[in-house]
Every structure is written in structure tokens, then in C-alpha cells.
Amino acid sequence: AQSVTQLGSHVSVSEGALVLLRCNYSSSVPPYLFWYVQYPNQGLQLLLKYTTGATLVKGINGFEAEFKKSETSFHLTKPSAHMSDAAEYFCAVSDRNTDKLIFGTGTRLQVFP
Amino acid sequence: EPEVTQTPSHQVTQMGQEVILRCVPISNHLYFYWYRQILGQKVEFLVSFYNNEISEKSEIFDDQFSVERPDGSNFTLKIRSTKLEDSAMYFCASSEYSGGSRETQYFGPGTRLLVL
Numbered sequence: 166a167q168s169v170t171q172l173g174s175h176v177s178v179s180e181g182a183l184v185l186l187r188c189n190y191s192s193s194v195p196p197y198l199f200w201y202v203q204y205p206n207q208g209l210q211l212l213l214k215y216t217t218g219a220t221l222v223k224g225i226n227g228f229e230a231e232f233k234k235s236e237t238s239f240h241l242t243k244p245s246a247h248m249s250d251a252a253e254y255f256c257a258v259s260d261r262n263t264d265k266l267i268f269g270t271g272t273r274l275q276v277f278p
Numbered sequence: 279e280p281e282v283t284q285t286p287s288h289q290v291t292q293m294g295q296e297v298i299l300r301c302v303p304i305s306n307h308l309y310f311y312w313y314r315q316i317l318g319q320k321v322e323f324l325v326s327f328y329n330n331e332i333s334e335k336s337e338i339f340d341d342q343f344s345v346e347r348p349d350g351s352n353f354t355l356k357i358r359s360t361k362l363e364d365s366a367m368y369f370c371a372s373s374e375y376s377g378g379s380r381e382t383q384y385f386g387p388g389t390r391l392l393v394l
Contacts, residue, residue, distance in 0.1 A: 201385070208282065208369065209321075209385035255321060264309065264334060264373075265323035266383060 167192045169258050171269035179277050184243040186272045188230075188256030191237060198239040199257040199266065200230055209255065215239065226250070251276045280304040282386035284370050290392045291360055299355045299389045301370030310353045311371040311383060312345065314338075321369065327353065360393045367391075 172187040190196060197216050201209040213224025220232040226249075230241045239256060253273045257266040283302045291297050303310050312324040325335040327345050344356045353372075357364055367390050371383040 206387065208387040209371075211382050211384075214382065257321075264311070264326045265336070266313075266321075267323070268313075268321035270320050 167196065167258050167260065167267050169256050169267055169269035171254075171256050171272050173272050174270065175273045175275065177275040177277060178246045180248055181245050184228075184241070184246045184250065184274065186241040186254050186256075186274065188239045188241065188269060189237055190239065190256075190258045192258060192260060194260055195234070196258045196260050198230070198232060199259075200224065200228070200239075200241050201255045201257060201268075203253045203255065203271075205252075212241070212254075246274075246276045248276050248278065250274060280384075282370055282372055282384050284368075284386040284389050286389060287387065288390045288392075290394065293362055293393055294359050297357050297360055297391065299357075299368050299370075299391070301353045301355070301372075301386055302351050303353055303370070303372030304374075304384055305351070307372035307374050307384070309333075309373045309375070309381075310345075310347070311373075312355045313369040313371065313385075314366040315369070315388075316363075316366040324355075357391075360391075362393050365391055365393045 168191045170189045199214045200212040213222045215222045215232045223229045228243045253271045255271045256269040285300045310327045315321045323336050325339045326333045342358045346354050367388045369388045370386045373381045373383045375381045
């Protein structure tokens, strides 16, 4: 069965610092991978996704993630954090045989001035 | 920009009561989903719906749950007899194609359900 692990329920960074949010998955077949962001009182918004092709995926708001099959990882990064990046981030996985997304437990990102 | 909307934003109900959570998906989307998130836990898939039929459901989605598209715009989740453990945030989502789930699922802001 597929599963997603997000290491670190809370991550704190200073404004301008590197953001690194970790996501590892388990899947018996090459998966589709997603990062969603949730701002307070809002729905889940897609940041980026990997389906096929280039393993480095660029998303909105300066975020990117790299699919590393050998490490079964899909970590989310941003070179320089902004105060507006403070939110909860969810990694999710699905495969070709289903429409359902399987989510990790989420990581709350705090950005300090 | 089109968005998925959900009503109500919060609902409090007594155990054993029926609740209906409402969603308006993005207008040209054909696939609809419900997910839920119990406080402190993962977002969990409940059900997907296409062409007026359930296309996939999780083991959570038992006989107490049902979904319906009563008209051309609304998509509802009914819980027939609520239990305490149904307290959660319920998210509706929609997507334009199935495409093996490669198409983006757009999520609504959620309905927070509290069962007393």
C-alpha cells in the first residue's frame, strides 16, 4: 500500500533562509507526487506535481521539488523564505490506477523576521 | 479564478443526527471527491464520483455516508447518523479529467464538523 511520511510536523526558518520540507513515499510502482499548501481558513492549493519527465519540478511562489527514485523522496525547497510562506504543507501520492490522493500528516512552516 | 466552494464553513450537530455538507465544484469539472481530516491526523480520501456514480470509495465510506449531485452545480456528502468520531474537517475537491489522477484536484476551504 502507498504511504507518505513527512518528517517534522513543524519547521521554523528565518526570513530569507532556505526552506526544506521533507517527504518520503512508499509505492510499489512509480507514483505521481504532489505538494499542496494550506493557508489559514483556506482550501488546499497545489504547489507543484510530478507525473513523468524531468525530476526537478518547479511550482508556484518559488518552490521546487526533486523526485529521487533511489531515495523514494520528493522534498520541497525554496531558496529564500518569505513571511507569506507561513502555512501548512502537505505531500501527497497517487498512482496510475486510482484517483485518490494519499496525504502525509503535513508540516507547519513558520517564518520569523 | 474559479474555485471550489463549500457550505457551511462550520457545523455543530448532535450525535445520531443527519448532516449534509455541500460543495459547488468548478463548473467544467467532471470528477468530484470528498476527503476528511480528523484533528491532528492525515487528510484521508473518502470517495470519488463521476458520471453520477461512485467511482472509488475508501473503507471509511460505509453505509452511513452517501454522495449525490442533485443538480448541475452542487455535490453533497450526507452522513446519515453522525458519530462522535465523524468530527473532522471535510474537504471537497474537483478535477477536470481523471487522467489517472494526473489532473490537478482543486480543493475547497472545508467544512468543520463537530459532533457532540
